[in-house]
Amino acid sequence: MVPRLNTAFSGPLLEIERCFLDAMPEIERWLRGQWQEHTPPFYGSVDLRNSGFKLAPVDMNLFPGGFNNLDASFLPLCVQAAVTLIDRICPDAKRLLLIPENHTRNLFYLQNVAQLAAILRLTGLEVRLGSLLPEIDKPTPIELPDGTTLLLEPLVRSRYRLGLAGFEPCAVLLNNDLSAGIPQILQNLHEQVVLPPLHAGWAVRRKSNHFAAYDEVAGDFARLVGIDPWRINPYFSVCDSVNFHERQGEECLAANVDAVLELIREKYKQYGIEEPPYVVVKADAGTYGMGVMTVKDAAQVTGLNRRQRNKMSVIKEGLAVSQVIIQEGVYSDEVVGSGKQEGVAEPVVYMIDRFVVGGFYRVHSGRGRDENLNAPGMHFERLAFETSCSLPDQCQDPDAAPNRFYTYGVVARLAQLAASLELERTAPVEEQVSCA
Template sequence: MVPHLTTALTGPLLELERQFLDNAPEIEKWFRTQWQDHMPPFYGSTDLRNSGFKLAPVDLNLFPGGFNNLNDAFMPLCVQAAQSAVERICPDASSLLLIPENHTRNQFYLQNVASLVSILRLTGLDVRVGSLLPDIVEPTVLELNNGTTLTLEPLRRSGKRLGLDNFDPCAVLLNNDLSAGIPPVLKGLDEQWVIPPLHAGWHVRRKSKHAECYDRVAREFATTIGIDPWRINLDFGVCGQINFQERTGEECLAAQVDALLTRIRAKYKEYGVTDEPFVVVKADAGTYGMGVMTVTDASEVIGLNRRQRNKMAVVKEGLQVHEVIIQEGVHTFETVGEGVAEPVVYMMDHYVVGGFYRIHTERGRNENLNAPGMQFKPLAFDTSCIMPDVDLAPDAPPNRFYAYGVVARLALLAASVEIEETEPVHEIGEAA
């Protein structure tokens, strides 16, 4: 199943996908050389938006929480990629400790953890799940709605290592994005790998830094295959002096919104795009679609009402928002059934391992779909996004998915660069 695009597949979309097809050997060669210079994250997921004339990532998650939404057909790809990721970091690994979020009541998230455990165990690893929750004082079995179970165990710290009772793992894998900061139990683990590294957590990570790194990656890639980088990239601005509750910094935000909309209008005119430009204002740190608003005019961010301010002021873990990224908005022309849709691509190591569609029947094509009421439609990317078929049309399933895979890997590469450039001089909790 491939999403339906409401526009005719005869214009810039086909042109962009044709560029990917015609340059596939050069693209794969380029990626190989890049991965020689940059270590890929253990895993990641990226939300893409396809406007018909532009295909770009709008978010990159280094602690992906939707492995349960992948089609079962992806399991062999996931296992192979996970094996590669483990061998790259800890070649002699026989055991791994997984630390999830504290969402013990979120069945969908727990099913994600169980799916991740299954993938990792099929690589030959002994995998157990340690909980940061203080009320987990003994092994606790959770019954999941899909008929599976998940066992959470209390963490045990021993010197500079972290494990469980009678379990001393080679590495600690985080599926917790550290929005609330680094728990003391994770600090100073100098004798174990902690993956992703602690500085990849949202307590220090910024979307604007990732956007800057992606901009550089996209420009180099675009030069390689001869396209305008704007076709795969998002323009952006930053405002680091906002306080939504106290209504300070609105002028900074409005100025950034106005400047970005002006640049977008110029590109729309260049490409003959008749859609109304918009930007997305997001908290510069955080996930779960919190702290997000769509804006079509700078005046809309002046004098926000109480409901709007409350929505933007606080994100996950109750953290106050004082920094925002203003990101170029990308209309999505993809629909699945009656809902507007956007692809979400999952990766492990430097491999694409599958994906699904986020669908929302109550949102427009210029709105954030990561919101209550969204649905997920697992789709088997039969060619795993790396095997285009030049004998088929650019929008045929293998070629559409290949285009997804190319842009998703660009975002993952940007995350690699981001992690390298933000690494503290003395990393806390990661072996040298």
């Protein structure tokens, strides 16, 4: 299923898709060369927005939580990518400790954990789940809606290693984004590989660092294929020392909103786009669609009411927002369904290592094409990608399913490459750890 593109500007996007198809050998060679120089994250998911005249990533998650939303047909791709990754990192690995989020009541999330564990077990690993929750003080089974059971176990820490009672893992895989900070029990594991690394968590990570790296990657890639990098890259700016409750930083925020909007206006004028430009103001750290607002005029950020300030002031785990990213808004003109069931859609592409392993559409019938779709009321179209994102067909039109999905996959891999650069540049100086 390919959602229809509700836009008068589909022509320019077809030019991007056609360009990617024509340059496919060069693109694949270039990416292969990049992966020889940079180590990809263990896994990741990228939120894309397709406006017809622009296709760009707007968020990059290094602890993806939607493997249960992938269609079963993607399972072989997931397992193959995971095998390749494990062979490179630790070919002798036998046991892996998976640490999930503390969402023991969120059964949808736990189904993601179960699916992730199943993928890893198919690589030949013994996988068990360790919980950071203090109330998990004994093995605790949790019944899932599909009739399966997930077993959470209490963590056991020795001097430099982490495991479970009677279980010494070769490596630790986090599916917890560490928004609340890095727990002491995860620190100084000098004898184990921890993936993704601790500085990939939101206690340290900032979206602005990622998009600064993506700006560099997109520029290099655009020169390779001969396109304007803006067509795949959102403008952005950052404001520090913001306090929405105290109305601190409003001047900085308004000035940066104005500056980014002006850059977008110039591009819209260049391409003859008549849509009103907008930006998305969001917390520079954190996920779950919290601390996000759409802005079309700087005056909107200087007169926030109490409800708006409360919404923007905290994110996941109740953490206060002190730094925001002002990101160019990209209209989402893909639509799923019809009539009352019609909803704005955005593709979400999943990767393991450097490989695209699947994807789905996030759909929201109650949100507009210029709004955040990662909000209550959204749903996922699991059967969205009928073909792999890695198998274009030059005998078909540029917007045929395999070709549009290939284009998605290319841009998603650019975001994954940017995450590699981001993690390299923000890594603390630490002793190298080998698997054991």
